[in-house]
Amino acid sequence: MIIGVPKEIKNHEYRVGMVPASVRELINHGHEVIVETNAGIGIGFTDQDYVDAGASIINQASDVFAQAEMIVKVKEPQAVERAMLREGQILFTYLHLAPDLPQTEDLIKSKAICIAYETVTDDFGGLPLLxxxxxxxxxxxxxxxxxxxxxxxxxxxxxxxxxxxxxxxxxxxxxxxxxxxxxxxxxxxxxxxxxxxxxxxxxxxxxxxxxxxxxxxxxxxxxxxxxxxxxxxxxxxxxxxxxxxxxxxxxxxxxxxxxxxxxxxxxxxxxxxxxxxxxxxxxxxxxxxxxxxxxxxxxNMPGAVPRTSTFALNNATLPYILQIANKGHVQALLDNKHLLNGLNVIDGQVTCQSVAENLGFEYVDPAVALIN
The missing domain is CATH 3.40.50.720 (NAD(P)-binding Rossmann-like Domain)
Structure with a gap:
């Protein structure tokens, strides 16, 4: 799978979706990682650090979005980023859709597969990526x-x-x-x-x-x-x-x-x-x-301490990124009920009940949406 890591563009957001060590793990599993130039500069990682880990450096975010099968980010996609999403593309990041109607509408329109960190669950009733x-x-x-x-x-x-x-x-x-x-x-x-x-x-x-x-x-x-x-x-x-x-x-x-x-x-x-x-x-x-x-x-409070935050987040997200990349999103989501709980929008359907109820959309069971 081709995994893309764009540079975050939210105000004073210096975190990055993947550090070089995470990139190396994906490369070792046979995947390709493309990283927008200077994506990691806010936490002290140069483009060369990513190249040394096996990534390719891409000059423009539009090219990262155009080439990647899965986009791994930190913050919710901004309007200009949502416009670059395409049908069938996987987006794995924080979304926080319930209070954000414009973002939800754009993700529905994109028909992308949108998995939110904050609704992935675990066996203990926790939210391990939040x-x-x-x-x-x-x-x-x-x-x-x-x-x-x-x-x-x-x-x-x-x-x-x-x-x-x-x-x-x-x-x-x-x-x-x-x-x-x-x-x-x-x-x-x-x-x-x-x-x-x-x-x-x-x-x-x-x-x-x-x-x-x-x-x-x-x-x-x-x-x-x-x-x-x-x-x-x-x-x-x-x-x-x-x-x-x-x-x-x-x-x-x-x-x-x-x-x-x-x-x-x-x-x-x-x-x-x-x-x-x-x-x-x-x-x-x-x-x-x-x-x-x-x-x-x-x-985005943790964006003020981006190095600490990025490493802490990568420690939590990397196993799930690997599951999706290794198995493809359908099998990964079907195999892991907790990851499935992270699916918020797919193929124009809202699959998070809380989001649907808060914003007035029809709720579709994620397992049903996944196999239809």
């Missing part, structure tokens, strides 16, 4: 929040951990999953007063066992959420419903009544955000103010 970026984003959320609290950024002018004799900042984390857990680790490490809200008692027990009295693990009700959000200096939104748009848990009214200069980091922004006042921002302009509350809503 997990590494959730780990990175969760940890980064505390760094971003700490900066947002600085007075020069219109924040309250607070140090997360305080100093002896001065109370630390209160960090409220909504959602105790992968993002929330990693955010809690960083916030605890910085000495903050940490509260995590979740509706899964098993998650709360896990947090209690992991952090003890360093984290207050609270069952999330409307009352508890309002109480803690209004008292927070920093709120981290880490709620995820796989494949679906994030629920708006923090309302405009909550924002109006938060402390002036408080900060919000909405990690769920890729899925539309769990804060009602959230709108996607970029690393170029990461924050904005609503009712004196600083909002940080960068839609």
């Amino acid at each position: 997990a590494p970026m959730s780990e990175v984003a969760g940890r980064m959320s505390i760094q971003a929040g700490a900066q947002a609290l600085e007075k020069s950024n219109a924040g309250r002018g607070m140090l997360l951990g305080g100093v002896p004799g001065v109370e630390p900042a209160k960090v409220v984390i909504i959602g105790g999953g992968m993002v929330g857990n990693n955010a809690a680790q960083m916030a605890v490490g910085m000495g903050a007063d940490v509260v995590v809200l979740d509706r899964n008692t098993n998650v709360l027990r896990k947090l209690d066992a992991q952090f003890g009295n360093k984290v207050k693990a609270i069952y999330s009700t409307a009352d508890a959420l309002e109480k803690h959000v209004l008292d927070a200096d920093l709120v981290i939104g880490g709620v995820l419903i796989p494949g679906a748009a994030a629920p708006k848990l923090v309302t405009k009214e909550h924002i109006k009544n938060m402390k002036p200069g408080a900060a919000i980091v909405d990690v769920a922004i890729d899925q539309g955000g769990c804060i009602e006042t959230s709108k996607a921002t970029t690393h170029a302009e990461p924050t904005y103010i609503v009712d004196d509350v600083v909002h940080y809503c960068v839609a």
